[in-house]
Amino acid sequence: MKKVDIHTTLDVYEGIHELAEQDQSLMQQAIDARGRAYAPYSSFSVGCALLLENGEVITGNNQENAAYPSGLCAERVAIFYAGSRFPGVAVKKLAITAGPKDNSLTKPVPPCGACRQSIAEYENNQGTPIQLLFMGAAGKVAKSSSLKDLLPLVFDRDYL
Template sequence: MVKRKKVQKETFEKYKSIEYLADEEKKLFTVAFDKMRNAYAPYSNFHVGAALLLEDGTVVGGSNQENASYGLSMCAERVALFSAGANYPNIPVKKLVVVTKNYDKAESNKGHDNCILAPCGACRQVILEYENRFGSDIEIYLMDSNKKIYKFDSVKQMLPFAFGGYFLK
């Protein structure tokens, strides 16, 4: 008989709304919502924006970019991270905010009254790569359909059994 073990549940901080955040995080939400308007999503109409705060105070944004061949599309989180990596290669990422305009769509399709837009598996893996690259965690801020904010100290809280470069050495 196989003995089952529970996966450790991680914790996060929950805020009632953006108003409870520091000005630095509020600015990131503003940038993320602004970038969301630049999303190219003609097929899914699923618009996502992301904003990063780099260690030197630079803010980098991104939006999802779709392709008719969905596998070639790029999520907002990766657009922002790859832009930061290309333009600021030696500056660690401190914070990431992800937003969408499609909370109502998620609620009606899933029957939930509280849907959180969280990074997909590929984005989680890329976020982890940036954490490992610089040896520092990236705080992640997400919003739910009721405008509540969820703060995670690291992507490791969302990706407990991650694949890392240490497997390749």
Template sequence: MQHSSFEIQYKSFKDASELSEQDQFLINETRKIATAAYAPYSGFKVASLAQMENGTMVHGTNQENASYPIGLCAERVMLAAISTIAPQVGIKNICISYISNKQGSDVPIAPCGVCRQSLVEFESRFSGNIRLLLAGQSGEVFEFNSVSDLLPMAFKKNNLIS
């Protein structure tokens, strides 16, 4: 028997001021967009902003429903919008932030498992890494070179092709 492990590399910044002007812009825009989320039940508003390869910005926010399981996560709302308006354009960067009405919003937030799988599919679709910035409304920021870093054993198209 052999023991194996995964190691995830990422950068941690004490706050957005340590980032480039472009990254600060992405984070600040994502923080603003979070206010538009529809989260009347949880009070947990999430926004996801993609900077496309052509420079276009596309965003999504979470959309809750009284029937909880049919709510939509911000990341998948954003990906659906991208698939509709720019299906042939890859994603360069994604930033995710949130507002919590019940607790602070000063730690980075990561996508749920379903969204991680969806993001990895997009990365695979365009055969290139999608850089990921994770933030709250203030405080620490995490930077990942690839969304695949968050799901090292993702189910991918090569699992289906024989």
């Protein structure tokens, strides 16, 4: 038997103000997108902003549905739109902010498993890492240099 050690390292900032100017702008666009989320059932809003290689910024937010499985997360709304609107253009950065309507959540909220898998597909296809920034409604911001930091054992086309 052989043991395999898997670990990850994230940078954690005390708040948006500590981020580089471009990252602050991207996170602010994610915050604005969170304000437009459709979350009448969970009251938990998520906003996402993607920076593409061509300089375009795409935003998305969660879209709930009374039939819960029919909704879609902010990250997938944004990345699928980017793939549809700008096929073949790499995603450089992805910023996420999430929290309840009272904005009380201050710890970083990473993407869910389904979103991690979807982001991994884009990262694998483009052959370059996607930097992720994520936070709650306020407070600390976590930064990873690649989706693989959050999903090191990714399922991809090599298994098919």
